[in-house]
Amino acid sequence: MSREPTNHELIVEKHTRNLRDGYHVWSHDKTDVERALGDYRWTGEMILGTYYQAEHGRPPDNGLEYRVGASGGGFDVLDFNWLPEEKWLAETEGVDVSISLNRRGKGREITIPIPIYGGGMSFGSISEQVMLARAIAAKKWSTFFSTGEGGYPSSLVPFKDHIITQVATGMFGVREETIQHAPIVEFKYAQGAKPGLGGHLLGDKATSSVAALRESVPWVSLFSPFPFHSVYSVEDHRKHVDWIKTTNPEALVSVKVSTPTDVDMVAVGSYFAGANIIHLDGSYGGTGAAPEIAKKNIAMPIEFAVPKVHKYLLGENIRDEVVLMASGGIRSADDIAKIVALGADGAVMGTSELVALGCTRCSNCERGRGCPFGLTTTDLLLSEFVSPEWGAERISNLYQSYEFQLKDILRKLGLSSIRELRGRKDLLVYRGNGRK
C-alpha cells in the first residue's frame, strides 16, 4: 500500500524539479539574458556551458563561450598553436588521454583513462549525496576522488577502490581502515585557496554526523591547524610517508602543497620523501570557506607554479619519476590541456564538478544552512536536492565532454597521446598582448 508523501518529501520534490528544469532552461537560453551570474574567472557563459556539458556529455553548440573566462591572465590569455588542418590527426586515429599515477618503477601500477581525478572536498563541506555522486562517477570512469579532510561515511565504502584518503593537518576522520582501504593516500600540506591557514569548517555545518566522523563536538567550528605540527623538515615528512607505507604498503602517496616562491624546492623535497604524486594546488582554487584576503593574495596561481616545478624537476633529472598533478582554478578541458602543456601530467578538478551539479559560484557555501542548491551543505532538506545518481550522471557527462575535447585538442596539435603534450609550451600561443 503506497503511503502519502510527507510535506518534506513534497518540498524536496518541488524544488528539485524546479532546479533541474532551471539548469536546462538557463543553459539552452539565449546567451544575452541579463543575470547576476558569473565573475571574471567563471563567467556566466562558462557556468552555463558547464551545465550544458553536464546535461549532454558534449560541449555546447549554442554559442556559449565555455572554454575561457574573462580574468585577463593565466589560462585566459593562452590559446593553442594549432597545426594547419591538413596536418590534424584523422578522427579514426586513436588518441590516448590516459596517464599513470605511479612512475617510480616499483609498487602498485595505477593508470587512469582520463588525465583527471576529483579533488579533496570534505564531508561537512559538501553533503554525503554529493560525495556519493563523485564516488559513483569516479568508479564509472575508473579514476578517483579525494575525501578531503574529515573521513567518509560508510555509504562510500563500496567505492573505496576509487577513493583517495586525505590526511590533513587536523587529522580529522583519519582512521587505520581508511588508510588501509585507500589505493592512494594524500597528505594535504596546504590548500590553494587558503595557503598557510589550515582548513575551516564553520560550526553551522558541523552536524552530529560530521562531528562523529571527525571525533569532534557537533556545531563547533573546526579549524585545522597549520602546518603539520609534526613536520619541520623533509625528513619529518618522510616519516609521515613511512607511516602510511607501514599501514598500507600498497598505497601510492600524493603530497598536496600550495604554491609558494620555493614551490620547486618543496616538490623536490616531496620526491625525496617518497611521494608518487606531487599535487600542486594553485592560489585560485576552490574552497568551502576561506578568508577573502587569502584567495587572491597568498601564493602564486597554478599557471605560474607548474612550469616552475616542471623545469626544476627536469633539471634534477627526476621529472619522469613523479607525477605532477595540478589544481586550483582549472575550469575546462582547455585549461586541462593548457596546464599539461605547461608541464603537469594531469589535473585535479573540484569546482567544475560542483558547477556541473548546479553551483552558481555565489560564495555562500559557508553561511547558515550552507549552499542553497544542496551542494556544500549538511542541511538535511537542502542536501536532498542532489540525488547521488543524478549527480553522478552530471559529473560523468562532464568528464565525457572533457575527454572528447581533450582528444580533439590533441588531434589538432598532431599528438596521439596526452603524455606527448606535457611541457610543450611551444604548442601554446599567448593572447594577452594589449590586455587591461
Add this chain to the structure above:
Amino acid sequence: MAKHKTDYVRYHIHTETANEIKRWPTRFRVKVKKAGLAKWLLKEVLEHGLGNRREVVLSRPCLYGVFSGPVGGFAPRPQHCVGCLRCTTEYPEMVSVTHNPERKKLGDSFFASSFIDALSYESLEGVIPVKGAGYRGKFGGEGWEGMWTDMSEIVRPTRDGIHGREFISTVVDIGYRPNYLQFDEEGHLVGAEPKLISIPLPVLFDVPPKNDQSEKAARIIAKAAAELETLAVLPITMICRIGLVGKHIVPLVKAGEEELLSNLGYIPDLVEMESWDAHLAESILRWYPESILSLRLTFPVREEILDYVQKGISTFHLLADYHGQDVEGNFVLDLIRETHKTLVEAGIRQEVTLVGSGGIITAEHIPKAILCGLDAAAVDTPVMAALQADFIGECKQREFSQFSLPAKLTIEWGVQRLMNLAAAWRDQLLEISGAMGLREIRRMRGEMGRAMFMKELEADAFAGVAGYE
C-alpha cells in the same frame, strides 16, 4: 618561590556591531512578475490545497529572507539578497536577479565598489570576510593586483596555538634607531641614542580630506587613534581650534604656523611638517624636544631623502595621491620600493621610518606596502568609506577630492566603525604573516623575497610560449 608579577597586557581591539547609518544601494535587484507569481500560487494551491500542505505551497526558493516579508514575493526585499540565484534558477520566467548598477557607482574608479563592500563588512562587525568558493576577480593586473605574498608549507612563527599566529607581533616602531650604539671606554653611551615610539599596529590615520575636516571627523579619528593606541595626523589649526588633547594626536604644521605650537595643550609623540622648512623644524624641536619630527614628502621621493636625513629627520610620511600615484602616474608600489632601496643602498634604512599614504585602501595593501618597504601606513580614504561617506566624482587629488559624510554621523558610531576596521585589518595581517611564517611585522618590512610579482612570474612561466615577449 618568588612570585612574578607582570604588567603584560595582550593587545586587544574591542569590536562591536556598528550598523550602517545610511542605506546604501543594495547589491542586487530582484524583480518578480506579480501576475506570474499569482498564477503560480494558484496552481500550487490547486495542486496541494491549503490544509496541511500549506507548508509545501509556501516553501520559497530563498534561504535569506528575500521573499519572507508580509506579502512574500509580491514585495521582495533585495537588501537580503546574496545573489545565489536559486530563485531565478527555479523560476526563470518569473524572477530575475541582476547586479544593481547604483551599487557599482559607490566609490570611484580606484576605490571600486567591491572595496567598499569589503570595507563596509569589516567596519560593521570587525571580522575577517570569510566566504566560500574560490577567487572571483581578475587574474592579476597593475599595482597591488599584480603582487602576491609568499607562504611557507612548514615554517611557522611559533607552534604555540593551532596556527602559530596567536603570538605574532604587529608592533612597529616610529622614529630614529641608530644602526649601532656607541660607548666610550668607561662604558658610557656616546653618540646617537634611539628616539622611538612603538604603536601596536602598522596603521595610522592620516589627515581627513580637505573638504571633510569637520570637527566631528577630527574627533572620530583622534578618539579612534587613542582607543587603538595608534596615531592620528590632524592639522594643528584644527587641534587648537577644537581643543583636542592627547599625545597620540600628531599635529600637522606648516611654515607660518610656528606660533600655534605653543597653544598645544600636550606633548605630542610625533609632530609632522607639511613640507621642509628649517625655521619650522627648529621651532618644533625647541618646543617639543622629546617629540619625533616627521616630514611629509610627495612621491616620487629619491635621493633628496638622504639630504633630509642629513638634516636630522628620521621619519618620513610619503604621499601618493588617493589613487596611489605620483604626478607622473607611477604607482605607489614601485615608488615605495624605490625610496626603500635608496635608503638601503645608503646603509641607513634601519635609522629611518617610512610611513605611507595614498592608494592603500584595503587589508591586503598593508602587508604588501610593508613588503615593499614601508614601516606603517597612514590610511586616508578608507576612513571615509568606513564612515559611509559618499565619494563625489573622482577622488584622486588630495587638494580637490570631495566626500560627503552622512548627516547622522555620531562620534561614538564613527569610532566604533574605525575600531572594527582596524581589528579586521589586523586579523588579516596576522593571517598573512602566519602564512609567511613571520613572527613580527617589523621583519616583514622590505622582505622582497617574500613577495611575488606577476610580471616576473609570467615571464618565467610563459617563456617559450609563442607570442609571449
